Amino acid sequence: MSKRITLFFYCVTALSLFFVMNAQGDLAIWANNGEDKVLQDELRATLSPAAVVNSAWDGTKVKVFGAKNEITAFALILEAGGAAAGNIGVSFTALTGPGGATIASKAVSGDGVFDWTGRNIELFYVRYLQIRNLSRYYYRYNQDERHIPERMQRPWSGEGVALPGTIWEDRPGADKYFPEILVPLELVAGNVFNIAQDRNQAIWVDIYIPKTATAGLYTGSVAVSQNGAVIRQIPVELKVYDFSLPDVPRLKTLANLSGSNINKRYNNGAAVVDRHFQFFHRHKIDLVYAAGASANEPSAEWLPRLNGALFSIANQYDGPGRDQGLNVFSIGTYGAWGFVDPWTESSLQAYADGWVNWFTSHSPQTEYFLYVSDEPSNDRLVRTEQFAGWIKNGSGPGRNLLTLSTLGVAKAPFAPSVSIPSCHPSMRVTAPVWAAFHEAYRSDPANPAKNTRLQYYNGMRPQTGSFATEDDGTALRALAWIQYKFRIDHWFYWNVNFWTDDQFGGGDTNVFRNATTTGYGGTKDPLYGYINGTTANNGDGVLIYPGTDRIYPAESYNVNGPIGGVRLKAWRRGIQDGDYLALAAQVDAGVVDQLVQETVQKALFEVEYNNPNEPTWGAKGPLGWSNNPDLWEAARAELADIIETGNVNRVHISGAVTYDGSGVAGALLDGLPGNPVTNASGQYNVSVAMGWSGTVIPAKPGYSFAPGRRDYVNVTAEQTAQNYAAGVTPYAISGTITYNGSGLAGAVLTGLPGNPVTDASGQYTALVHSGWSGTARPILAGYTFTPATRSYAVNQTANQTVQDFAASASSSPESGSSGTGGGGGGGG
Structure with a gap:
């Protein structure tokens, strides 16, 4: 396996930035893939145009890629560095490809934003949330500042030790506004918005590439207008690969939906639940919730969710997983099936028989389990093992019913009959014990009789990426790659709409204004901001926002369905990456495993936990993955190339770009796969398929190069010292x-x-x-x-x-x- 492309992003050209002239000032416009969270007061392009070049923005246009049956995305950043800008509109409705093929969207309003038929392009107005505290639950053992999201680290030296005297305000993201809430642009009044002076405003763009799309290059433009007049056209290029992502994702994920919170915020909560299932289906995530059981079979409203009818054109659904039912079903989530009821062994075995018989007859493709108990105390742990043992020792078909309890590595030995002892990644046990746990419970396709599953829930740094609002934009993408790397059967998130903090005393949260969703309030800690012990966390249990809000009507958009967020999109990106990994592994699993190891070098038990006398068990060192979105996109591009060409035999082209003996950073090597740029030392290293041919032209504004190009024909050996000498223009x-x-x-x-x-x-x-x-x-x-x-x-x-x-x-x-x-x- 060749090395990873060192960097995958496009360099700035001579006209490296749009300055959009308008009556109120200059708008600097650029784009990224959405994983670089641009804080609202940042004016990066205004201050340094070349600094904003990345994999989705080459300085003059947006450039993205994807497979068929995939949703690819980018964020358009509009900066008002000179003066405030009012009545700004953004429009993007079509891309045109080979032979006149189109990827387009129809106009909608109101609840029409939940009709995904004929709407392959969606635009979202980004709302920002202020981060007033560090989410200590997600990185509670933070003896090493490198384990905290980059924007939230105090200045440090050596082994991540914070510099003496540094405080909350020394964290770059302290009290800043992070992009999070994605409101369909159709729901913004008049479809226009204002940008305050010295602030930016992002517009998120989702593009669904239909299964029937013709492979090739598609082009279009985003129109930016002011007072109804178009003031700029931003070109967009989309490369569509000639393969499709599967409807059934390789990575099985599930998340809990709170029915009580739906009912509190919406006028008719029951009527909008299906919209939530469709919304998450578009993100390749299955919803579960406590309700849904009628005796020993799913209640009636679950049938179209399981058989796929809910996800059909007839029900205004199109996109990934069309006509495909849920992949996973939870019986009585969080023990709501009747954990406290007076069961007998025979009655519980009959209950299990009924569930297995129903799924065998009506939904055999669905994986299902009984959610026996949640993080049980010692007395409930005994009951958990008793119930799981009764089911496992039954004589009927119910003995094959999977049982789940959130036990983790430490408690699993005390309930050996539980099939899925779901694990939180904060487990502080030695690596051998943790690794043995994986082997014991991970499913084995070669051994169907092994009726166990390996499941994780939530996330915690440095073992995995986290769900905190202030975490790096690549955090949940990394979490999905970790799921693939360790062959984890399911990943579960505890709640997606925890809009009322009934566990930590926060009450009804105005989630459109407050990032802190658990443990809100408290006093200001000099290091961590406004915290309430370790319970004050940002975005915890919230991946969506209520389209209708009866509790905070001033925030309500009065639509009957959910509003998404940046973190949900990042998780979707990682889940889709899992499909890339699985497809490429069909070509060569060894090559893919090496790529995964290069991308996620350490996670879970690979993080060194070996000293139980320290709060962190001695965990030190940098994070096991990069927070640079362009490196992740480079990996996806390499996977796409493997899938499309079937060629895993690769060689390197490497060298340096120098000026007067020093490396030139950010020089574009146009023509190499991924159009990489040189790193801080002026070096580049790119893998190409064996037999690759092409022309490479170096470029950077203000420089000339010798040689001005290099031609390659049928490359079959390593190409080192492919150097360029730069001159200043x-x-x-x-x-x-x-x-x-x-x-x-x-x-x-x-x-x-x-x-x-x-x-x-x-x-x-x-x-x-x-x-x-x-x-x-x-x-x-x-x-x-x-x-x-x-x-x-x-x-x-x-x-x-x-x-x-x-x-x-x-x-x-x-x-x-x-x-x-x-x-x-x-x-x-």
Whole structure:
């Protein structure tokens, strides 16, 4: 297996950023794949256009890819760095591909946002939530700052030890607004929005690629408008691969839906439950909940969910898993089936027989289990083992009914009859014990008689990614890869709509305004913000938001279905990656296993827990996976190439780009698979399929390269030292200084390279290099100037002409320069 592509993202071209001119200021527009969480006060493109280049944005257009029957996504970021922008609209309705093939969407309103037929493109307005505390439950043993999400780490040194004296406010994400809630753009009043000065606004875009789509390149554009007039068209390219993701996902996931919270927020809760099932089906996740049992078979409303009728065109559903029923069914989630009832051995065995008979006859493709108990205390642990043992020792078909209890590694030995001792990743046991637990309970396709399953629930760093709102955007993608790596049969999330904190005293939460969903309130801790012990957590138990909110009507969008979030989309991305991994493994499982190991180097029991005398059991070291979305996209691109071509024999093309002996970071190697860029040392290393041919052209604004290209034909051996020498391309800053309409000679432009002097016509020119920034100030005795200065942004990447100044006679001959010093420049 070849090494991973070091970086997979496109470099900026000469016009590396859109500056959208409008009456209220400049909008800087760029995009990413949604996993780089851009905080609302960030103005990255405004400050440094080249810094925002990534796998989904090459500096001039959005570039994404996907398979058929896949939902791919990107986030469009609009920055109002110069002034507030009002009445902004965004429209994107169609992509056109080979032979005129289209991927398009119809217009809808209101509850129509839950009609997915003929709506392959969806746009969402992003709402932001302020992070006022660290979610300590998800990283409670944080002796190493590297185990905390990158934006929430205090400055540290050595082995992740926080620098002395650092506090909550030293965490970069402290009290900042994180992107999370995704409101269908059709539900935003007038389909327009405002952007405050020095703030950004993101628009999330989902694109479903139908199974019937023609493979190839699709193009279209996102229209940005103001006051109803289009002010910019942002090009979009979508590469569709010639294979389809399966309707039944390789990674089985399930999440609990709280019926009581649905009923509290909606006017007719029962009527909207199916919309929630459809919504999660679109994300390849199965919902479970406490209700649903009638005697010993599912109640009537479950039948269309199990047989797939709910997920049909007739019920306004299209997308992944169309006509496919639920993959997993939980009987009596959280023990609601009757754990406290006075069962006898014979009555419980008859109950189990009934369930097995029903599923065998009506839904044999569904995996199902009895949720015996949840995190049982010692007395309930005894009862849990008794019930599971009765079922296991029955003489009828019910003996094959799987039983589940959230026991984990530590308690599983005390209830050996439980088939699925669901495990939380915080288990602090030695690696051999944990690994043995995996082998004991993981299903074995070669041994159907092994009637056990390996299931995990929730998440915790550094063992896995977490569900916290402030976690890195790749956290839940990593969690899915961990599920694949360790061959975990199911992953369960404890709740998706915990809108009322009835466990930790928070009460009814305004989830549109408060990120903290468990343990809200408390006093401010100098290190962790507003916490309430370890119970104050952001986004805990909340992956969706109520479309109708009777408790907080001012937040209500008055639709009968759920509103999603960024974290849910990230989990979906990882689940779809699982399908890529499974398809590529059919070509060569060994190659895929190596790629997985390179991507997720350590997780779960691979994290070193070997000292029970320390709170962390001695866990130290960097996280076992990258939080760079472009590396994850590089892996997906490599998997797509393996699936489509069937070629797993790969070689490397590697080298460096240097200028004056030093590495040049961010140089694009256009033409190599994934269009990689050089790393901080100017190096690149790319794997290509054996026999690959192509042309590679290096590029970076402000630079020329020698050689200007490299041609490859039928590459069959390692290609090392494929180096390029860079030269700097100068850019001009030029203009005229006038006095009473005529050119003014002899004025010095201080601050520009060489301090140029205006000629007899009042004109000046200065040459700067890529990356230059500075402030130009004209000086001439007896004159003041308007503007007094002109400032130029970092990463100057184009000529700046008409950088003019108007001179006025100074009342004080002694001033001899720019006088008052007032006035901002309009340059750059």
